[in-house]
Amino acid sequence: MALVQLMEQGQLWRGAQDAGIQAEALESSGYPELDARLGGGWLKGQLIELLQSGEGRGELRLLWPLLRRAAPERPVFWIDPPHQPCALSFLQADIRPETQQLVRTHSLKERLWAIEQALKSGCAPLVLSWLGEQVTTPALRRLQLAAQTGGGLGLIMRPDSVRSQSSPAAYRLHLDSSDRGAEIALLKRRGGWPLPAAAVDLPAVI
Amino acid sequence: MRWLAIHFPWLALELHGLPQDKPQALLDNRQRILLGNPVAEAAGVKSGQALATALALSPELTLLETDEARLRQSLEQLALWAGGFSARISVCPPRSLLLEIASMLHYFGGLEALLDQLSASLKRNGYNARMAVGETARGAELLARVQSWTEGNTERWWARLHGLEIGQLALPAKQSEQLRGVGLRTLGDLLKLPRNELAQRFGQPLLRELEKIVEPGAALPEPFIPPERFRQKVELAAEIIHSQGLLFPLRRLLEALEGFLHIRQQQVSQLHIALYQREGGGQQLTIGHAAGTASAAHWLELCRLQLEREKLKAPVLALQLEAEEGQGQKAHNADLFAPAQAQTTPAELISRLRSRLGAESVQPLGWCADHRPERANTLLGVTAEKTAGKTAAGGRDTLPVGLVRPGWLLTRPQRLAPSDQRTLHWLRGPERVSSGWWDGPVTRDYYVARWPDGRCGWVFRDSSGGWFIHGWFG
Numbered sequence A: 001m002a003l004v005q006l007m008e009q010g011q012l013w014r015g016a017q018d019a020g021i022q023a024e025a026l027e028s029s030g031y032p033e034l035d036a037r038l039g040g041g042w043l044k045g046q047l048i049e050l051l052q053s054g055e056g057r058g059e060l061r062l063l064w065p066l067l068r069r070a071a072p073e074r075p076v077f078w079i080d081p082p083h084q085p086c087a088l089s090f091l092q093a094d095i096r097p098e099t100q101q102l103v104r105t106h107s108l109k110e111r112l113w114a115i116e117q118a119l120k121s122g123c124a125p126l127v128l129s130w131l132g133e134q135v136t137t138p139a140l141r142r143l144q145l146a147a148q149t150g151g152g153l154g155l156i157m158r159p160d161s162v163r164s165q166s167s168p169a170a171y172r173l174h175l176d177s178s179d180r181g182a183e184i185a186l187l188k189r190r191g192g193w194p195l196p197a198a199a200v201d202l203p204a205v206i
Numbered sequence B: 001m002r003w004l005a006i007h008f009p010w011l012a013l014e015l016h017g018l019p020q021d022k023p024q025a026l027l028d029n030r031q032r033i034l035l036g037n038p039v040a041e042a043a044g045v046k047s048g049q050a051l052a053t054a055l056a057l058s059p060e061l062t063l064l065e066t067d068e069a070r071l072r073q074s075l076e077q078l079a080l081w082a083g084g085f086s087a088r089i090s091v092c093p094p095r096s097l098l099l100e101i102a103s104m105l106h107y108f109g110g111l112e113a114l115l116d117q118l119s120a121s122l123k124r125n126g127y128n129a130r131m132a133v134g135e136t137a138r139g140a141e142l143l144a145r146v147q148s149w150t151e152g153n154t155e156r157w158w159a160r161l162h163g164l165e166i167g168q169l170a171l172p173a174k175q176s177e178q179l180r181g182v183g184l185r186t187l188g189d190l191l192k193l194p195r196n197e198l199a200q201r202f203g204q205p206l207l208r209e210l211e212k213i214v215e216p217g218a219a220l221p222e223p224f225i226p227p228e229r230f231r232q233k234v235e236l237a238a239e240i241i242h243s244q245g246l247l248f249p250l251r252r253l254l255e256a257l258e259g260f261l262h263i264r265q266q267q268v269s270q271l272h273i274a275l276y277q278r279e280g281g282g283q284q285l286t287i288g289h290a291a292g293t294a295s296a297a298h299w300l301e302l303c304r305l306q307l308e309r310e311k312l313k314a315p316v317l318a319l320q321l322e323a324e325e326g327q328g329q330k331a332h333n334a335d336l337f338a339p340a341q342a343q344t345t346p347a348e349l350i351s352r353l354r355s356r357l358g359a360e361s362v363q364p365l366g367w368c369a370d371h372r373p374e375r376a377n378t379l380l381g382v383t384a385e386k387t388a389g390k391t392a393a394g395g396r397d398t399l400p401v402g403l404v405r406p407g408w409l410l411t412r413p414q415r416l417a418p419s420d421q422r423t424l425h426w427l428r429g430p431e432r433v434s435s436g437w438w439d440g441p442v443t444r445d446y447y448v449a450r451w452p453d454g455r456c457g458w459v460f461r462d463s464s465g466g467w468f469i470h471g472w473f474g
Helices: A003-008 A032-038 A059-068 A087-092 A108-121 A137-150 B038-042 B051-057 B068-082 B111-124 B137-146 B154-162 B173-181 B187-192 B195-202 B204-214 B243-264 B296-309 B346-357 B384-397 B418-423
Strands: A047-052 A076-079 A100-103 A126-130 A153-159 A171-178 A181-188 A195-200 B003-007 B024-027 B033-036 B062-064 B089-092 B096-100 B130-134 B231-240 B266-277 B282-293 B316-323 B362-367 B377-379 B408-415 B425-435 B442-450 B456-462 B467-472
Touching: A032 A181, A032 A195, A047 A059, A047 A137, A059 A126, A059 A153, A059 A181, A076 A108, A087 B362, A087 B377, A100 B346, A108 A126, A108 A137, A108 A153, A108 B346, A137 A153, B003 B111, B003 B137, B024 B038, B033 B038, B033 B051, B068 B089, B068 B096, B068 B231, B068 B243, B096 B137, B111 B130, B111 B243, B130 B137, B130 B154, B137 B154, B137 B204, B154 B187, B173 B195, B187 B204, B195 B204, B231 B243, B243 B266, B243 B296, B243 B316, B282 B296, B282 B346, B296 B346, B346 B362, B425 B456
Parallel strands: A047 A153, A047 A171, A076 A100, A076 A126, A126 A153, B024 B062
Antiparallel strands: A100 B362, A171 A181, A181 A195, B003 B096, B003 B130, B024 B033, B089 B096, B231 B316, B266 B282, B266 B316, B362 B377, B408 B467, B425 B442, B442 B456, B456 B467
């Protein structure tokens, strides 16, 4: 098979020199230094895997700029978050709590179904979900396809123990924190090599 | 072209909702065959046959009985369904409907498109029908009893109408006999005779009947007035054991509901399904749609999801569908430039999720003014949702300033081990929260602390001196 054919099918992509991505297909992360490393922002209709060990490293503050853009007619879906999102902290960050739809399921099967429905619907610009270690690659591939169908961003938070597993998600990030603040390593991204950990300037806690 | 007659030759059989690929026949009260479906007819079953003969011809024959009242009821259900296609419908017992279509042709994009949609919908619901268009209502109805007629050409239609035989005009049997006795064969023959002579010889009623058939403006059929509220029941011919089996009879009811709502320009947001079960038992299902819809396809999808979760306690004998009072439909025209991506609205998505996961499973975030963090954070329930905008907007004015709240609240505070406590780096505090003497008093000192691995948490010490984690700064 010729290289051109592979590229047409999207199985092979060019590195950073390819500037073929339209600006409107990108969603800014709201952090200029992260946008620069992503090549302008998140590519819409993709799955993003965010790996971290334990909550409290800045995963919500990373999303604030995206959450602020949510409107009632295009709500954000939170599927099975590990804790209760705090409405008051959202209001303080100028995010409307009523545009955040909280979804609770009873089993992994239902959770995957709900994520897929939300991604596929095309009415949710951002779908946040939490998955553990026991998710299979075909299940993730389904979600990546659903995100492509719907055109929204699908964010999956997973423990960093799955770092060595391969994943069909378009982006893979590792979020870490230290005294100096939060750091993000890009384990996988569209149109480029993985990038080592670098600081992101998240809003301070206090 | 003004009228469309839909004739249901096998309605008495089809109303039972059994699969039509098996031989079925209707019995009269003298145990003779009244009507066989096409499969049974192919096997040689004819009307008037003795039961024994029919069973010998087709051993698998399913025998059904239908009374007048049920036939009338299902015809009215079909009249409700037809509301989706025309605003003026007449019921012509025992087995026909009349739709005024002149005004609808433009909307549907021509006669052919309208007929296609009608046949597709009938097929989905398991009905076989003959459709005939006509210049006069009665003419179309008589023609549909004999054959389908979907040509738009007026002249040919009149020619065909005049070719109807005397026996096909639904005149009293005695009169048909008399007419045939004087050598008349078709409607055309009859119309050639001078009217006054006809009246003298056969009486005024015949003249009036002929007028109905051939005069486009004469005596219009009485319009069907749908009931104020939608409540329809179907008896099932065979007991249904699996909840998924209810979908077929439900589809018929939901499509009738769609027509019913369409004619009133309404939509509903809640349906009640009552299942009547063996030994007098019953089960109730309530299905909701967040924004309200009239679409049978949407409702069917929601029913399917809900029924997947539902276990039937006993076999179902009958089911009834009742719709809550409808609300006015939001003006929605099929949008030419509708965005290609948003095939589903958030309300539809939320309804779908709720149908499968339960009504309380999808809730928007909200808050109320309470000093206790766990109380301030609430979910706006299904009912409160409609006022959500207001509450939140009002809430923003009274937003407490200077308080630090974490993004994550733990559902239940976790005890902090003393060894962990020593490693924490204290960033801020204390903030005294003391409230709720009326229901669940709370006295706590809150601190913001950083863990050695860089995570930031929200911890408190309660009045007894115990340390707890209550949130994470995500």
